[in-house]
Amino acid sequence: MRVLILGGTGEARELARIVSGERGFDIVSSLAGRVRDPLLPEGEVRIGGFGGADGLRKWLTDHGIERVVDATHPFAATISANAARAAADAGVPLLRLLRPAWTPGPGDRWIPVPDLTEAARAAAGHERVFLTIGRQGVSAFADLAAPWFLIRAIDPPTAALPPRHELLLARGPFTLDEEIALMTQHGVEVVVSKNSGGDRTEAKLAAARELGIPVVMIDRPAPAPANVVVDSPEAALAWLTEPWGKP
Numbered sequence: 208m209r210v211l212i213l214g215g216t217g218e219a220r221e222l223a224r225i226v227s228g229e230r231g232f233d234i235v236s237s238l239a240g241r242v243r244d245p246l247l248p249e250g251e252v253r254i255g256g257f258g259g260a261d262g263l264r265k266w267l268t269d270h271g272i273e274r275v276v277d278a279t280h281p282f283a284a285t286i287s288a289n290a291a292r293a294a295a296d297a298g299v300p301l302l303r304l305l306r307p308a309w310t311p312g313p314g315d316r317w318i319p320v321p322d323l324t325e326a327a328r329a330a331a332g333h334e335r336v337f338l339t340i341g342r343q344g345v346s347a348f349a350d351l352a353a354p355w356f357l358i359r360a361i362d363p364p365t366a367a368l369p370p371r372h373e374l375l376l377a378r379g380p381f382t383l384d385e386e387i388a389l390m391t392q393h394g395v396e397v398v399v400s401k402n403s404g405g406d407r408t409e410a411k412l413a414a415a416r417e418l419g420i421p422v423v424m425i426d427r428p429a430p431a432p433a434n435v436v437v438d439s440p441e442a443a444l445a446w447l448t449e450p451w452g453k454p
């Protein structure tokens with residue numbers, strides 16, 4: 208069975224790894240090409256956009272794809288919407304692999320916001336802000352002249368940045384001790400995060416809790432419609448290996 212995994216996440220890499228160990232699958236993973244030196248999944252990989260939903264539909268047909276797993280990041284709304292449309296148009300069953308969102312626990316001081324604009328508004332009243340939203344979206348904070356920002360990303364942002372900042376290029380996972388040390392060293396007063404979920408980057412939330420620091424938490428965008436949603440690579444493998452009558 209020829210399967211396309213839309214990736215760019217740890218879950219997508221894990222799924223590629225475990226499906227590679229199964230007989231009868233021919234998988235290709237797809238990356239957008241945003242990161243300069245990406246962590247590559249096992250097996251065949253293609254890199255770059257498809258040219259919208261229509262381009263993806265054509266790609267699925269041209270490459271004889273029989274199943275699609277959308278394992279992209281919860282904030283990658285455009286590719287997910289395109290995948291839903293393209294798979295429906297091509298008549299190919301689609302699975303959404305979506306990691307669970309983080310939820311606040313005792314001791315957490317979260318400030319939930321719906322989007323980047325509101326996150327910038329919430330950050331504006333603080334002096335030392337730890338911006339851990341990745342490279343994309345940082346420009347939403349560019350007009351904030353007063354706060355100082357510690358901006359952490361894998362690659363340098365290309366869009367406008369706030370005038371007072373330090374850029375930290377680093378790729379997770381990070382330990383709790385590392386996060387506490389980083390926030391203490393920089394006198395961080397508030398953390399800004401997307402609600403990405405997953406364990407690779409959640410230590411920053413535990414560190415904020417331990418230090419009593421608030422977290423401006425950006426809600427996920429509305430998910431694209433999907434008939435089947437699972438939250439783990441193992442469940443995605445089960446979907447791929449289940450006996451298929453009709454899709």
Ligand code: NAP
Pocket residue numbers: 213214215216237238239241254255256257258259260262263278279280282283284285286287289340341343401
């Ligand atoms: P996006 O806004 O949803 O997608 C923008 C365009 O990028 C899509 O229309 C598509 O171009 C192309 N694209 C996105 N993901 C692709 C993939 N896996 N394979 C091929 N083309 C892809 O996506 P994004 O938020 O920029 O994220 C890009 C990638 O980074 C995703 O694969 C995602 O899993 C990963 N990622 C995103 C975040 C985040 O916070 N957004 C965080 C970590 C990882 P065409 O229309 O030309 O097909």
